[in-house]
Amino acid sequence: MGRAFVYVILGGGVAAGYAALEFSRRGISRGELCIISEEPVAPYERPALSKGFLLPEAPARLPSFHTCVGANEERLTPKWYKEHGIELVLGTRVKSADVKRKTLLTATGETISYKILIIATGARALKLEEFGVNGLDAENICYLRDLADATRLVGVMQSCAEKNAVVIGGGYIGMECAASLVINKINVTMVFPEAHCMARLFTPKISSYYEDFYKSKGVKFIKGTVLSSFENDSSGKVTAVILRDGTRLPADMVVVGIGIRPNTGLFEGQITLEKGGIKVNGRMQTSNNSVYAIGDVAAFPVKLFGEIRRLEHVDSARKSARHAVAAIMSPDKTGDFDYLPFFYSRVFTLSWQFYGDNVGEVVHYGDFSAGIFGAYWINKGQLVGAFLEGGTKEEYEAIAKATRLRPMVKDMIELERQGLGFALSITQQPTPPQPVEITSSTLALEKPMYAWHATAGVVLAASIAVFAYWYGRRRRRW
Numbered sequence: 254m255g256r257a258f259v260y261v262i263l264g265g266g267v268a269a270g271y272a273a274l275e276f277s278r279r280g281i282s283r284g285e286l287c288i289i290s291e292e293p294v295a296p297y298e299r300p301a302l303s304k305g306f307l308l309p310e311a312p313a314r315l316p317s318f319h320t321c322v323g324a325n326e327e328r329l330t331p332k333w334y335k336e337h338g339i340e341l342v343l344g345t346r347v348k349s350a351d352v353k354r355k356t357l358l359t360a361t362g363e364t365i366s367y368k369i370l371i372i373a374t375g376a377r378a379l380k381l382e383e384f385g386v387n388g389l390d391a392e393n394i395c396y397l398r399d400l401a402d403a404t405r406l407v408g409v410m411q412s413c414a415e416k417n418a419v420v421i422g423g424g425y426i427g428m429e430c431a432a433s434l435v436i437n438k439i440n441v442t443m444v445f446p447e448a449h450c451m452a453r454l455f456t457p458k459i460s461s462y463y464e465d466f467y468k469s470k471g472v473k474f475i476k477g478t479v480l481s482s483f484e485n486d487s488s489g490k491v492t493a494v495i496l497r498d499g500t501r502l503p504a505d506m507v508v509v510g511i512g513i514r515p516n517t518g519l520f521e522g523q524i525t526l527e528k529g530g531i532k533v534n535g536r537m538q539t540s541n542n543s544v545y546a547i548g549d550v551a552a553f554p555v556k557l558f559g560e561i562r563r564l565e566h567v568d569s570a571r572k573s574a575r576h577a578v579a580a581i582m583s584p585d586k587t588g589d590f591d592y593l594p595f596f597y598s599r600v601f602t603l604s605w606q607f608y609g610d611n612v613g614e615v616v617h618y619g620d621f622s623a624g625i626f627g628a629y630w631i632n633k634g635q636l637v638g639a640f641l642e643g644g645t646k647e648e649y650e651a652i653a654k655a656t657r658l659r660p661m662v663k664d665m666i667e668l669e670r671q672g673l674g675f676a677l678s679i680t681q682q683p684t685p686p687q688p689v690e691i692t693s694s695t696l697a698l699e700k701p702m703y704a705w706h707a708t709a710g711v712v713l714a715a716s717i718a719v720f721a722y723w724y725g726r727r728r729r730r731w
Contacts, residue, residue, distance in 0.1 A: 255356075255364035258287040258340070260581070263347060263357065264373030264516075265290020267299050268548030268570040270320025270329055272371055273339055275578035283338025287365065289357065292399055293344040295331050298323040300567050302403040303426060304599065307410070307433035315400075324571055350519040352541045369581055372520065372531060372539075372546040373574070376513035376565065378402070381421070384511075386480055391491045393506045394483075397426055398513070406430075409506050414438050416505035419494045421480050423450040425598065426510025428463070432600035434508070435470045442473040442502055444480065444494070454596065454607060456615050459628060459640065466603065466624075475500065483507075513565060515550045528552040530563040535589025537577035545581065547573040556591045557657070558610055558637070568595045593657050606649045609638035609656040616665050618672030627652070627673060635659045639676060651676040 260276065262269045269288050273296070276286050288296070298318045305313030322328045334341050346360040350370075357365045378398040393413075395406045415438055420431045423445030434441045443450070449460035464474055475496065484493035484501075494502045515530040525532040525540040530552040537545045537553060548570035552563040572592060580587045597606045603624070613632030619625050623643075630638035636659055639652035655676035662668055668675055 255366060256287070256340075257366045259285040259367070260287070260369050260371070261357065261365060261367035262286070262288045262371045262373050263350075263519075264288075264375055264548070264550075265292050265294075265296050265341075265343065266373060266375045266548060266570070267296065267320055267323070267567050268373040268375070268574040269371075270296030271324070271571045271574040272373065272547065272578050273334070273337075274321050274327060274329060275575045276582070277337045277339070279578065279582040281582075284340070285338075287340040287342060287367075288334075289342045289345055289347060289359075289365065291344065291346050292401075294400060295329060295334060295341060295343070296320045297400065298567070299399075302400065303397060303429040303433065306403050307407060307430070307437070309437050312407075321571075323567065347519065350523070352520065352523045352544055355543060368543065370544045371574075371577060371581075372544065372550060373548050374516035374519070374550050375570075376515045376549045378509075379512045379514055381480065381509055381511070384479075387482065391483065391485060391489050391507075393490050393504075395506065395508050397430060397508070397510065406508065410434065410437050410439065413505045416440065417442070417503050418506045418508060419444060419502050419504045420508045420510065421445070421494075422510035422512070423447055423476070424453065424510060424512065425451075427508070428467075429598065429600055430508045430510060431467065431472055432470075435467075435472060435601075439506075440471065442475060443467075444475045444478065444496060444502070446477060446479045448476060450474075454611055456611075456617070456628060458617055458621075459626075459642075462621050462624075462626070462642070463603070466601070470601065475502075513549070515563070517550060520544075526552075527561055528563040532561065536580035536584075536587065537573055537590060538580065545577045547577050553590060553592075555594065556589060557593060557659070562594070564592075564594055566594075566596050568597075593653060595653070603642065604644075605640065605642040606644070606652070607638065607640045608653045609636075611638050611640075613637060614665065616668050618669050629662075629668060629675075631662045631665070631668075634661055634663065636662055641673065644673075648673060648677070651680045655679045 262272055265288055298320055301313045301318040316330045319328050319330055347357045348360045349358045355367050378396045393409050395409055396402050397406055417440045418434050420427050420441060420443045423443060427443060428450060431441050431443055449457050450464055451460055478496045478498045480494060481497045482495045483491045486492050491504055491507055494504045517526055517531055524544060530550050531539055531546040533539050533546050533551050533553045535554055537547055539546055549565050551573055552561050555562045576590045593608055595608050611630050613630050616629045619627050625643040627641040629636055639656045641652050660679055
């Protein structure tokens with residue numbers, strides 16, 4: 254017994270929700286689209302799980318954060334899917350896939366066939382047992398990847414007020430969960446093997462700011478070591494964490510955030526894999542023309558850098574989903590995915606955004622003591638990445654645009670002096686037909702049609718922008 258659809262989305266995370274919205278906008282017929290998800294709920298905004306969902310007061314709960322509210326669009330509740338004729342097959346695991354026959358076999362024995370498949374299986378949280386750590390069935394060891402994990406974490410947190418938590422991992426999940434634990438009045442110690450937090454993205458100087466801020470909230474850091482084992486009581490609950498260096502940490506709960514692994518198992522040996530995920534072209538199409546991949550599981554060409562990347566972030570999931578559907582529904586009008594890598598986080602009173610790539614030489618700028626600062630990454634003479642903490646909407650947009658333009662940079666000292674004003678001055682110019690270059694004291698277009706006119710105009714624009722930025726910051730800060 255089975256069912257047949259024109260389009261099937263396998264996976265029910267963020268990417269699936271945004272793909273469904275894009276399909277509906279492009280006019281699919283009722284009954285053509287099916288979403289299969291292991292989770293028992295319709296797609297939702299996963300970032301809420303490490304933020305609003307964990308708040309002690311007025312926490313976020315479904316249906317408030319179903320997709321696609323994270324992008325200020327419609328909230329796709331189960332009723333929305335029904336009204337639009339989209340079949341939701343929830344709480345269902347697919348145990349095998351045959352891309353040649355275009356079929357999926359569920360754990361209950363049902364066969365679901367398709368003409369076009371979109372793989373949106375995302376990734377799973379890495380577990381400590383994969384690193385040889387025992388005692389992992391304790392009820393007070395928590396992970397955070399899906400709604401069930403978050404619900405369990407909330408229950409454990411509620412029993413641990415004024416008690417001790419150990420967070421294993423210094424990346425996204427570790428940092429955001431640590432902040433939520435503090436807000437819930439739990440004593441937090443973070444443990445990770447790297448020399449500083451967010452080591453895959455932050456420089457040591459940037460990390461130092463956030464670590465100091467967390468310390469001011471009572472968080473303790475133990476760096477350069479890893480978990481070795483647990484101590485448990487007679488009921489099996491963890492009572493202490495033992496580190497490889499011999500340190501013993503009392504623990505009433507443990508939160509583990511040590512990375513993720515893309516869910517590619519169903520398709521290994523059937524389609525091409527790369528960078529740990531499923532390789533796709535600029536249309537999000539796999540090596541099988543009837544199969545597409547989006548979100549965390551997709552390894553796609555980033556045009557800006559000329560190489561394949563797999564990006565683990567909600568923004569990439571949303572935009573790759575929209576692009577894949579556009580390529581499927583309007584192939585003649587859809588070019589290659591042209592994505593600017595983007596990461597962000599909001600914890601406590603902090604808010605940062607990063608665009609591009611963190612390779613090359615780093616130039617820091619701004620006032621770290623006031624919590625308004627940033628950094629540029631310069632590789633082979635071009636701006637390739639930009640970071641900003643404490644910016645306004647306009648300032649974040651400025652660093653994004655500047656990163657996409659990839660201006661040439663020759664004088665690092667001048668770049669540091671201009672700071673955010675550099676990005677603002679770039680974005681206030683008409684988009685130049687040729688690369689923009691920063692010299693010791695001026696910005697100049699390469700080979701302008703009227704050289705002195707262009708140079709004078711750009712210098713004036715840059716000067717005005719830098720003064721406006723300085724004056725506005727001064728008013729805002731003092």
